[in-house]
Amino acid sequence: MNTRIQGGGRRTRAVRRTTSLVAVLALAGVTAAACGGSDDASGTPAADATPVAGGKLTYATIQEPGCLDPGYDPSTVTGVINRNIFDSLVSQTATGETKPWLATSWTVSPDGKTYRFSLRDGVRFHDGSAFDATAVKATFDHAVDPATKSLYAGALLSAYQETRVIDPRTAEVVLERPDATFLQSVGTPSLGIQSPASLRRSAEELCTKPVGSGAFTFVSWTKNRDLVLAKNTAYQWAPDAASHDGPAYLDGITFQFISDDTARFGALTSGQVQVVNNVPAANIRTLKANNSLQYLRADSPGLTFSLLLNPTREPLSDVRVRRALLRAVNLDELVTSVYFGEYRRAWSLLSPTTIGYDKSLEGTWKVDQALANRLLDEAGWTERDGDGFRTKDGKRLTVVWRTGAQLDRDSRGVVAQGVQADAKKVGIDLQYISEDVGTFSQHIFAADLDIWGGSYQRPDGDILRFAFASDQGITKGGGNLYGLNDATLDRLLNEASTTTDTAVRTKNWAEAQQYIIDNALAVPLTVGANLVGASEKVHGLRFEQSSNLAFFDTWLDPTK
Amino acid sequence: MTSTARWLARRLALSVLVVVGAATVAFGALQVVPGDPVHVMMGGAAPSPEVYQQTRHELGYDRPLPVRYGRFLGQLLRGDLGRSYQLHRPVAEVIGSQLWPTVQLALAGFGLAFVVAAALAVATAGRRSGWRRLSSAAELVMISTPGFWVGVLLLTAFSFRLQLFPVAGGDSLDGLVLPAVTLALGLIGVFAQVMREGLERALEQPFVLSARARGSGETAVRLRHALRHALIPMVTLAGWIVGTLLGGAVLVETIFSREGLGRITATAIAGRDLPLVTGVAVVAATIFTLLNIAVDLLYRVIDPRMKEVIR
Numbered sequence: 001m002n003t004r005i006q007g008g009g010r011r012t013r014a015v016r017r018t019t020s021l022v023a024v025l026a027l028a029g030v031t032a033a034a035c036g037g038s039d040d041a042s043g044t045p046a047a048d049a050t051p052v053a054g055g056k057l058t059y060a061t062i063q064e065p066g067c068l069d070p071g072y073d074p075s076t077v078t079g080v081i082n083r084n085i086f087d088s089l090v091s092q093t094a095t096g097e098t099k100p101w102l103a104t105s106w107t108v109s110p111d112g113k114t115y116r117f118s119l120r121d122g123v124r125f126h127d128g129s130a131f132d133a134t135a136v137k138a139t140f141d142h143a144v145d146p147a148t149k150s151l152y153a154g155a156l157l158s159a160y161q162e163t164r165v166i167d168p169r170t171a172e173v174v175l176e177r178p179d180a181t182f183l184q185s186v187g188t189p190s191l192g193i194q195s196p197a198s199l200r201r202s203a204e205e206l207c208t209k210p211v212g213s214g215a216f217t218f219v220s221w222t223k224n225r226d227l228v229l230a231k232n233t234a235y236q237w238a239p240d241a242a243s244h245d246g247p248a249y250l251d252g253i254t255f256q257f258i259s260d261d262t263a264r265f266g267a268l269t270s271g272q273v274q275v276v277n278n279v280p281a282a283n284i285r286t287l288k289a290n291n292s293l294q295y296l297r298a299d300s301p302g303l304t305f306s307l308l309l310n311p312t313r314e315p316l317s318d319v320r321v322r323r324a325l326l327r328a329v330n331l332d333e334l335v336t337s338v339y340f341g342e343y344r345r346a347w348s349l350l351s352p353t354t355i356g357y358d359k360s361l362e363g364t365w366k367v368d369q370a371l372a373n374r375l376l377d378e379a380g381w382t383e384r385d386g387d388g389f390r391t392k393d394g395k396r397l398t399v400v401w402r403t404g405a406q407l408d409r410d411s412r413g414v415v416a417q418g419v420q421a422d423a424k425k426v427g428i429d430l431q432y433i434s435e436d437v438g439t440f441s442q443h444i445f446a447a448d449l450d451i452w453g454g455s456y457q458r459p460d461g462d463i464l465r466f467a468f469a470s471d472q473g474i475t476k477g478g479g480n481l482y483g484l485n486d487a488t489l490d491r492l493l494n495e496a497s498t499t500t501d502t503a504v505r506t507k508n509w510a511e512a513q514q515y516i517i518d519n520a521l522a523v524p525l526t527v528g529a530n531l532v533g534a535s536e537k538v539h540g541l542r543f544e545q546s547s548n549l550a551f552f553d554t555w556l557d558p559t560k
Numbered sequence: 561m562t563s564t565a566r567w568l569a570r571r572l573a574l575s576v577l578v579v580v581g582a583a584t585v586a587f588g589a590l591q592v593v594p595g596d597p598v599h600v601m602m603g604g605a606a607p608s609p610e611v612y613q614q615t616r617h618e619l620g621y622d623r624p625l626p627v628r629y630g631r632f633l634g635q636l637l638r639g640d641l642g643r644s645y646q647l648h649r650p651v652a653e654v655i656g657s658q659l660w661p662t663v664q665l666a667l668a669g670f671g672l673a674f675v676v677a678a679a680l681a682v683a684t685a686g687r688r689s690g691w692r693r694l695s696s697a698a699e700l701v702m703i704s705t706p707g708f709w710v711g712v713l714l715l716t717a718f719s720f721r722l723q724l725f726p727v728a729g730g731d732s733l734d735g736l737v738l739p740a741v742t743l744a745l746g747l748i749g750v751f752a753q754v755m756r757e758g759l760e761r762a763l764e765q766p767f768v769l770s771a772r773a774r775g776s777g778e779t780a781v782r783l784r785h786a787l788r789h790a791l792i793p794m795v796t797l798a799g800w801i802v803g804t805l806l807g808g809a810v811l812v813e814t815i816f817s818r819e820g821l822g823r824i825t826a827t828a829i830a831g832r833d834l835p836l837v838t839g840v841a842v843v844a845a846t847i848f849t850l851l852n853i854a855v856d857l858l859y860r861v862i863d864p865r866m867k868e869v870i871r
Contacts, residue, residue, distance in 0.1 A: 438595025
């Protein structure tokens, strides 16, 4: 039987909105903190105020895109910018529910391999051409074309076979194998629909002059400085996940690239920009104390900042040593002292806002250095050398954590030092080595790492398959760095990625998370978050499920 | 006159060698740093084998090193700097668009530093007053203060608090002030010390004595007679100054979010963007050699005795 998902009529919108807002606060961990505790409602998403159109917003962001072709560039900032320029077939609510957008409805074949999309009428790209099924085909074909050299979009379509243009209003996407995350992927800005005429241009033009059908049109991009977007006044095809129909409220958005933390935060406090991201945790107190500013945060979904332990190499091949490391780290204390409570400690390899997060892991592996010591004794690391580190047969218990110098952001180096100090308490010599990216990538591709530390922002538990399934080796474009071949994880994760049964997926992802902790294949450290500061003028600033900022419903209060 | 023309022709021919040499060094340096350049250029993302092969082929890394070097030289001699891998644009275009903001910044920084340093030197040279000690101490502090810190201090005071200048100024004149001051502060100390030294030496010369004997006032002696002599060591410093300005631009452009060559270069090196790095090396080497030729030419004008020394 075909599963039919029908787009809701506009009339039912108001009701859905309320429920989804509640869901946002409850599930997505999005907390919009009213600042200064004053009686004005500036900090809250001001549901009662009536939006006013007009005004331009400047958003200072730490990162700058390399290329604006959504089919090519993998970086988060590119997604944030492109979300305004490109529309997708489907939209996602802040909790990850899939809603209609450029596709008004869709059906999935029983074998899960064919998706038939009915497309919205009357949509026009910024270049004036009309949106139809050929645009869907052109966009998806572009993403998987080796000549595009896609760094992310192509991977999202790893199961893609072809798109069939049935008629101008109907597109059928055929997959080689069922892919439960396909719709989720289609909704990301990376697979935002591009104008077919635009796609025939050179790679350079695709990178620098994006043409979509979104609520904002591209105006200019001055490298190292800013990128300017203007309102698309003809916009009448807002996603069902948005709060309003018609064009966006803002007349334009300027993305200003300010990489220096102090300068970026200063630009906000002095009123030169209205929104900044990556507020350093140490500045949050200042932000909260300022009545004319508001503080918003959203936990990022995906892989928490974690250490992936290499079970194929001595000494971490011994599960007791891995478990000892897992239990030796006093995370609660470490994370609080480094991030002043703005980042949470992690309990699972998945962050709490990831679809498929297993909450039951919380509180199950508290710090226990006595246990860690016992495990190491059992593993035979009983002797101690002059520096107090454990030894066995005259060899010191050393594990090496290598990292690329450019990956040390967000005070991660400080966290690393804390982990190192705790490891030393139980006699493990954990060496944290920061090297240039070239050397580091050499180590990665030679698979001679003991520990890899990092995070991945992804919407759902399928990131576990990327990191652990045996067919996701690093040379095949996957993230299974150590070439693991674990039958249990393979079964759980591959089944989760192909089943259409949500219950099975949830159960498998939960089991996989528990399996990873039980076998200490990873040491989850912190839950990353998007820490945003904004002027009190700014209303309707929303986080997507990805924890990226969305500006479609954003408006500026002219009275402030 | 013919000797000067011959000298110039020889110098220009030699400078081509220097530029090719600089490009070769940049090319070579990026070959010996560890890591697969294709992986680094792809930004650490794990590419699929097809995408990896495609990129490798497009970048020419599937061919042996001598072949790549030959192609690189051939392109260079035809004046083709190639395409930046990460910016997806021709290198010449990238450098062309980023050169002017950096030159603007460098000129403003240099001008400011020169004027202030000259004033300090003229006011304090040869005088054993407290002012001189104060000036020397201030110069020492300026030389030893890192630019990134100065930049943040200036931002905090004049942009965040007083709101006189924008944090990220773009190409307006307002936006140039703080970056230029930051860049200048690091140079003032060196300039002032060099000029004061030159001034003091010049003030001991007999021509100063005869100027004074003619009844020139002290200020006129310093400005009209001694300062010109004190400037010769500054001309000698030209190469160093250009290097410092370009290096300083990397920091200043990052802190003040300015567009410019410095920042582009830093990102290109980190990302192993070979065409862009070699392109910048070629442009920088060209500027350096041309400037050195100009300086040597200037010597011959300033001091005809130099003709005998510089060939």
